[in-house]
Amino acid sequence: MLQYLFRFLVGGTIVSLFSCLGDALKPKSFAGLFGAAPSVALATLGLTLLADGKVYAALEARSMVVGAACLFMYSALFTWLTLRKKVDAAPATIGSLVVWLGVALGTWALFLR
Amino acid sequence: MNASFNIGALAKTKWYEYLVRFAFGGAITVIAGTLAKHFGPVLGGLFLAFPAIFPASATLVAKHETEKKQKAGIATSSRGRQAAALDAAGAALGSVGLAGFALTVWKLLPRYNSAFVFLAATAVWPALAILSWRIWKKHLCR
Numbered sequence: 001m002l003q004y005l006f007r008f009l010v011g012g013t014i015v016s017l018f019s020c021l022g023d024a025l026k027p028k029s030f031a032g033l034f035g036a037a038p039s040v041a042l043a044t045l046g047l048t049l050l051a052d053g054k055v056y057a058a059l060e061a062r063s064m065v066v067g068a069a070c071l072f073m074y075s076a077l078f079t080w081l082t083l084r085k086k087v088d089a090a091p092a093t094i095g096s097l098v099v100w101l102g103v104a105l106g107t108w109a110l111f112l113r
Numbered sequence: 114m115n116a117s118f119n120i121g122a123l124a125k126t127k128w129y130e131y132l133v134r135f136a137f138g139g140a141i142t143v144i145a146g147t148l149a150k151h152f153g154p155v156l157g158g159l160f161l162a163f164p165a166i167f168p169a170s171a172t173l174v175a176k177h178e179t180e181k182k183q184k185a186g187i188a189t190s191s192r193g194r195q196a197a198a199l200d201a202a203g204a205a206l207g208s209v210g211l212a213g214f215a216l217t218v219w220k221l222l223p224r225y226n227s228a229f230v231f232l233a234a235t236a237v238w239p240a241l242a243i244l245s246w247r248i249w250k251k252h253l254c255r
Contacts, residue, residue: 004143011142012135019134019166023122028174028196029250030116032203033242035170038214041161042235043142045218048149049227056154058222063158064215068208071162075205078171082198089175089197093168104159112155 011043036071066107074100125177134169141165162211167204171197206249210242 022034041064049057074096081092141163149157179193217234 004146007143007146008139012139015138015142015165016131016135019138019170020123020131022166022170023126024118024120026117026119026122028199029203029206030246032200032205033207033210033239033246035164035167035200035204036162036207036211036242037166038161038211038235038238039138040142040145040163040165041211041214041218042231043138044145044149044161046231047146048154049222052154054222054227058219059154060149060158060161061215061218061222063155064161065212065219067159067162068212068215070159071164071211072205072208074164075167075201075208078167078201079198079205082194082201086191086194089172089194092197093164093171097164097168100164108156108159 007043007047010047011040014043015039032075036068036075063108063112066112067104070100070104070107073103126173130169130173134166137169138165162208162215164204167201171200174200202249203246206245207242209245210238210240213241214238 018034018037018039021037022031025031025034041061045057045060048060077099078092078096081087081095082089087095141160142165145157145160145163148160175193175197178196182192214234214237217237218230221230221233
């Protein structure tokens with residue numbers, strides 16, 4: 001339980017720091033770079049390394065490459081939906097999130113498992 | 114337009130919006146760890162690149178931009194969408210850096226000192242992200 005609380009606090013803090021950096025930067029497209037900051041990875045991989053070792057953490061990082069490709073698709077889809085299809089930001093994030101999950105889990109089931 | 118830093122912009126974000134981001138970030142870190150524990154590092158690792166900040170920040174960007182225009186007497190929702198779309202375009206470019214971060218950890222961690230690998234990966238992320246942004250700005254964003 002204590003480990004989960006620790007993960008929550010570390011993850012929340014790192015994600016908040018990166019998002020504050022994004023808030024303070026201009027132009028919007030540059031600030032957006034911080035939407036893909038390795039915030040969760042920095043929080044998780046460090047703790048994983050301590051608990052499970054290097055090989056385990058490296059395996060997580062291998063899958064993260066696929067996750068990052070899915071994030072690229074997610075962001076590109078969101079841009080297309082909001083700019084071209086005039087979908088509002090909130091439904092566009094949810095729709096794109098479904099695609100992220102579908103592609104990531106599909107890739108895992110077909111190629112990584 | 115060159116990148117600039119304005120600390121005053123942080124005051125525009127309300128306390129509960131910071132709280133939402135903190136909760137999102139904390140929750141996805143716990144979820145990633147739990148998934149890795151139950152289903153192994155291969156599935157858990159995917160969630161290290163989960164769009165944790167993006168949904169909250171994109172909706173906030175759209176909301177703030179719309180409010181700004183409304184205060185100026187401009188009744189339009191398209192500016193909010195455009196601002197969120199630009200934020201997302203940045204996130205797409207940032208994900209190139211994120212892939213570089215992951216690739217660095219994957220390839221170097223089993224062979225080299227952990228602290229060195231994390232430092233190198235943390236340097237690769239902004240280097241690749243900013244390089245992608247500059248190329249996009251110069252050649253593709255017209």
